[in-house]
Amino acid sequence: MCPRNPRPDLAAPLEGMGIKMNIENMVKSSRCVQCGMCSFVCPVKAVSMVFNKKRGFYFPRVSRSLCVDCGKCCKYCPAFHNDKKNTLMGSYENLLLAHSNNMHIRRGSTSGGVINELIRYLIEKKIVKAAIVTAASPYSPVLAEPVVINENNIHELLERPRDFASRYVSVPVLSKLREVKKYKGRIAVVGTPCQINALSMEGIYPMEVIKIGIACSGGMSCQATEQYKRYMHLPKAAMYYRGEGWPGKNSLKSKESVLEFPHQGSLFERMFTSQIFKNPACRHCHDQFAENADISFCDFWNRAEMNSEKDGNSCVIIRNQLMLPIFQGAVEEKRIDIVRSLREEEVIETQMQVLKMKKGNMHENLKFKIFMHLIDIIFRFKLYRIFRFRIYQKFCSFYGRLCSESEIDLAED
Ligand SMILES: Cc1cc2nc3c(=O)[nH]c(=O)nc-3n(C[C@H](O)[C@H](O)[C@H](O)COP(=O)(O)OP(=O)(O)OC[C@H]3O[C@@H](n4cnc5c(N)ncnc54)[C@H](O)[C@@H]3O)c2cc1C
The missing domain is CATH 3.30.70.20 (Alpha-Beta Plaits)
Structure with missing residues (x-):
């Protein structure tokens, strides 16, 4: 305290x-x-x-x-410590579209499986002693938990990549730092922008940390997953949010059955985008791409990519001289395949809605304040229990309109 x-x-x-x-x-x-x-x-x-x-x-x-x-x-x-920076994406050395060369990992992961592949490379080459990642909880069909990967359990990333793909729930990743202290060497942490920002504070961690950031439009309450499973009459099923190719599928797996929908345009995706289940703290976030990370990742929601890509590619933002040779090493060993270089504008365009929220002046808009008030009431009193696809769709459309009205105002240096 x-x-x-x-x-x-x-x-x-x-x-x-x-x-x-x-x-x-x-x-x-x-x-x-x-x-x-x-x-x-x-x-x-x-x-x-x-x-x-x-x-x-x-x-x-x-x-x-x-x-x-x-x-x-x-x-x-x-x-x-979440001041708005004067960039949309943060500084970087290289911007790439890439994927894991292992098709099982590539298709099981969120986008191109490059994070999974990179963690395995870092541990196998002894560049780090351990890594903190997030995985589906073996004890709960809803929760996700931070897990320490080291040379003893590294095979799990290869065997069950879908368990380590994006979990659209909030996870206290940094609570695991205590456990990795014993490794007395460099470690890696995969986290959302707020987690990376916490790790970037001076004097926080005695050992060197490779910070692997994922883009994040906001942490989600487990209530979204619970509600989705209720709709589907599979309350005990385990939820997989992405994976099975790209953009992937929402899968509910129970002992008896597997129910799957393409993620894009699905009910769960609408619930995600409606903002009803998002952590209200995330409204104060000004960082979409984990600007303080050593390397950041996101989906490449580009129109042509969405029409043509089925297996998945990760957008990779290599931010410094530490990560350039490490990433190059993984490419030379044919663990990661580079598809092409990306231009900053292309990547920014794919995340524009979230950037308008995070870097724009939306918070001054009265309609936005009323909208947030309304969704807080809906969440608090669980009014979403009576909502169906079309209502979520309406919330998404209204939120999209609010974002489009927002003007991006970057801080002066
Ligand atoms: C809540 C949330 C919101 C996101 N929002 C966006 C977005 O708006 N735009 C966008 O482009 N991408 C977003 N992403 C990131 C995206 O889903 C992928 O993680 C990214 O494209 C990397 O894919 P990959 O195949 O390379 O990674 P993978 O190899 O699939 O690895 C995913 C990594 O994410 C980590 N992870 C999974 N769930 C969590 C979690 N809840 N908290 C912390 N770490 C986690 C795991 O440790 C794993 O190492 C979001 C992810 C999350 C968890």
């Missing part, structure tokens, strides 16, 4: 938000991005990430008997 007598350097950003000095207040003020960093930095293990079933998110819980008021949980909370 943060100090009762706030230190001036911590108080300033908090005062700006009009909230008191307590990491639990991040939850109350809907600012918690559920990254798990507070639980890692707490020197007395007073903070734990606890799943809130009603809201469908993990939130930090502080044990008051253990807390020593050191303030670290607030100091390293990325919600305090």
Whole structure:
């Protein structure tokens, strides 16, 4: 928990938000991005990430008997450090369209399986000792959890790539940092922009970390998955959001059956885009492409690509001199195939709707404020339980219109 007598350097950003000095207040003020960093930095293990079933998110819980008021949980909370940068994508050295050369991984992954392939390359070549990734939970058909991959369990990435593809739920990835400390060497972490931003703060982690970012339009409540499964009358089935080619399928797998729909235009995709299940904290995010990562990944939602591509390609944003030779090494070993170079404008265009939300002036729009208020009520009172495809579609269309009205205003340097 943060100090009762706030230190001036911590108080300033908090005062700006009009909230008191307590990491639990991040939850109350809907600012918690559920990254798990507070639980890692707490020197007395007073903070734990606890799943809130009603809201469908993990939130930090502080044990008051253990807390020593050191303030670290607030100091390293990325919600305090999310200034808008003056770029749309962040700086980079190379921009590529690529895929894993292993067809099982390529088709089982979210886009081109390059993250999966890169993690295996990093561990096999001993460039890192371990990596934190996210996987479908073996204990719950809804939850996903952070998992440490090392040379002993690396085969799982190859055997079950779909378990390690994008899970459209919020996952406290950084809570696993405590476990990887024992490796005493370089590690890799795959995370969303907020998680990468938390990791990028100075003095946060004693060892070197390769930061692998994924683009993110917002963390999702597990309630979306629960609701989707209820619609489909398969409440116990395990959900796979993407994979089985590109753009992939939403699959519900139970012992008796497998129900699948193409992700694009599906009910689940409409639920995702309607914003009803998104974490309200993500409305304050200004980073779509994990600008502080060493390498970032996203889907290439280009019209021609969507018409022609069936197996999947990842858009790769190599950001620095550390990652250039490593990525080149994976290409030379024929683990990753480069399809072509990409132009920044092409990539930006494919993510324009989210960029308008994250980098634009949408928050000043009264219609946007009313819309957000409305979806908060719908989520809180579970009114979505009576919604069908067409209603979600209407929310998506309205949100799309609001985004198109937004003007991008980048911060001055
Ligand atoms: C909530 C969410 C929103 C996203 N929004 C966008 C978007 O707006 N635009 C876009 O282009 N791409 C988005 N992505 C990223 C996209 O889905 C792919 O992850 C990306 O294209 C990389 O694909 P790949 O085949 O190379 O990766 P894969 O080889 O499939 O690897 C995916 C990696 O993502 C990690 N991961 C999976 N789920 C989570 C999670 N919930 N939290 C943290 N890490 C996770 C896993 O550790 C895995 O290593 C989003 C992903 C998530 C999880």
